Amino acid sequence: MAGHFDLRGKVAIVTGGNGGIGLGMARGLADAGADIVVVGRNEAKSQTAVADLAARGVRAITVRADVSNKDDVAAMIARVTESFGRIDILINNAGTNIRKPPDVVELEEWREVIDTNLTSAFLCSKAAYPVLKANGGGKIINIGSMLSIFGASFAPAYAASKGGIVQYTRACACAWAPDNIQVNAILPGWIDTDLTRAARKQIDGLHDRVLARTPSGRWGNSDDFGGIATFLSSPASDFVTGTAIPVDGGYSIMA
Structure with missing residues (x-):
């Protein structure tokens, strides 16, 4: 089975890969042998x-x-191809959130969230596509959210962007399957990151409500994403495309 998950010789781009879920996925891919390009704005x-x-x-x-x-x-795609000569895996993970009810969100805030979470996936996927195709195929993983499934009064722009991620994933999966490019989405649940720590400060009782609903009885952590990212980046998932896989400890299956 080791060969199914072997990523040696592969090059992976992880946007927002310098912390949280992104770094957890990057670590998983690195442990499987992939070279990693971390894309972010915070250089340190x-x-x-x-x-x-x-x-x-x-x-x-x-x-x-x-x-x-x-x-x-x-410029990023050009730099990667110059440095490595190829791209095999693209993980569109960059994201942000502004927590306000729908009647309070300003247009500039809406655009900031949509552009960071959804437009970035479009731009990176479109730019990487010719390189992946030239290599004979590849993998794209888009990071959605449990709010791709659920409504949330406190995050309308975020929910819209993450719902859009799932539909964009399906569109690309259909379009690029003939090029041997598999496109899938991961839907994180409540994961202990900088973003959710801020949410716990803003939303009274959130921590306890999450634990009460999650069958696994805990918040997720970044290391919970190394395995799923490796699977979706590896030959083991060559016949898996257009999916949206929750990684949430069972949160989304509870009534």
């Missing part, structure tokens, strides 16, 4: 992540880019 944080990944015996570099900016994305 990215360099720390790269040191962590390189210590696992793979090549790792950082590229500073705003992935909601078309020119930055084009």
Whole structure:
């Protein structure tokens, strides 16, 4: 079975890969042998992540880019192909949230969330597609959310962006299957990250409500994403495309 999950010789781009879920996925791919490109705007944080990944015996570099900016994305893809000669895996993980009810969100805030979470996936996927196709195929993983499934009064822009991620994933999966490119989404539940720590401060009782509903009885952590990312990046998932897989400890199956 080891060969099914072997990523040696593969090159993976992870946007927002310098912390949280992104770094957890990058670590999983590095442990399977993939070289990693960490894309983010915080250079110091990215360099720390790269040191962590390189210590696992793979090549790792950082590229500073705003992935909601078309020119930055084009430059990022050019830098990766120049440095590695190929791209095999793209993980669209960059994300943000602004927690306000729908009647209070301003247009600028709406655009910031949509552009960071959804437009970035469109730009990066479109830019990476010719390289993946030229290589004979590849993998794209888009990061959605449990709010791709549920409604949430406190995060309308975030929920809209993450619902859009699932439909964009399906569209790309259908379009690019003939090119041997598999496109799937991961839907994280309540994961202990900087974003959710802020949510716990803003939403009274959130921590206890999450624990009460989650069959696994805990919040997730970034290491919970290394395995699923490796599976969806590896030959083991060559006949899996267009899916949206919850990673939530069972939260989404509870009535």
